[in-house]
Structure formats: C-alpha cells, structure tokens
Amino acid sequence: MTVVSPPPGLCARCVSGRRIDSAKGSIFWRCAEHDRDPSWPKYPRLPVLRCSRFVAGEVPAGPAQE
Ligand code: SF4
Structure with a gap:
C-alpha cells in the first residue's frame, strides 16, 4: 500500500531536519x-x-527508522 505523506517544505533542506520512515x-x-x-x-x-x-x-544521509 502506498502512503502519501505531505511534502516537508523547508525541513528537507534544514540542518535540523531528520527524515523518519515508519514501518507502515x-x-x-x-x-x-x-x-x-x-x-x-x-x-x-x-x-x-x-x-x-x-x-x-x-x-544527514539515509532515512531513520522509528
Ligand atoms: S528548524 Fe526544524 S521545523 Fe524549522 S525548518 Fe528546520 S527542521 Fe523544519
């Protein structure tokens, strides 16, 4: 199943942004x-x-899992 997530906006290019890919x-x-x-x-x-x-x-490279 494909989950559509909202675009992150500024967080995607901010030093404080951390991408989290959930198990779902x-x-x-x-x-x-x-x-x-x-x-x-x-x-x-x-x-x-x-x-x-x-x-x-x-x-930081690579998505984190949570
Ligand atoms: S400081 Fe936090 S909320 Fe603001 S753009 Fe950066 S990652 Fe996003």
Missing part, C-alpha cells in the same frame, strides 16, 4: 531543534513553509 510506510520529519529546546515542536506540521530557525544545509 509513512514519512515523518523530526526537528532536531527540539533536542536543544524542548519547547520547540519535535514533529513540525508539514509542509513547513516558514520557520524562524531554518538553517540551510545538508540533511
């Missing part, structure tokens, strides 16, 4: 900013079109 085929984006500041959302609502903490950069 869904794709989530976790924000590593949450690790530094727990008041910041761990899973941003997608697509993220504007973000005050966006920093362009390389997203």
Whole structure:
C-alpha cells in the first residue's frame, strides 16, 4: 500500500531536519531543534513553509527508522 505523506517544505533542506520512515510506510520529519529546546515542536506540521530557525544545509544521509 502506498502512503502519501505531505511534502516537508523547508525541513528537507534544514540542518535540523531528520527524515523518519515508519514501518507502515509513512514519512515523518523530526526537528532536531527540539533536542536543544524542548519547547520547540519535535514533529513540525508539514509542509513547513516558514520557520524562524531554518538553517540551510545538508540533511544527514539515509532515512531513520522509528
Ligand atoms: S528548524 Fe524549522 S525548518 Fe528546520 S527542521 Fe526544524 S521545523 Fe523544519
């Protein structure tokens, strides 16, 4: 079964973006900013079109499993 996930927007090219592929085929984006500041959302609502903490950069290679 194909699961359609919303596009990530800025998270896909932000240094804090972490792609999570679930066992059910869904794709989530976790924000590593949450690790530094727990008041910041761990899973941003997608697509993220504007973000005050966006920093362009390389997203770590390979999807993580959760
Ligand atoms: S800082 Fe903003 S743009 Fe970057 S991963 Fe987190 S929510 Fe997405």
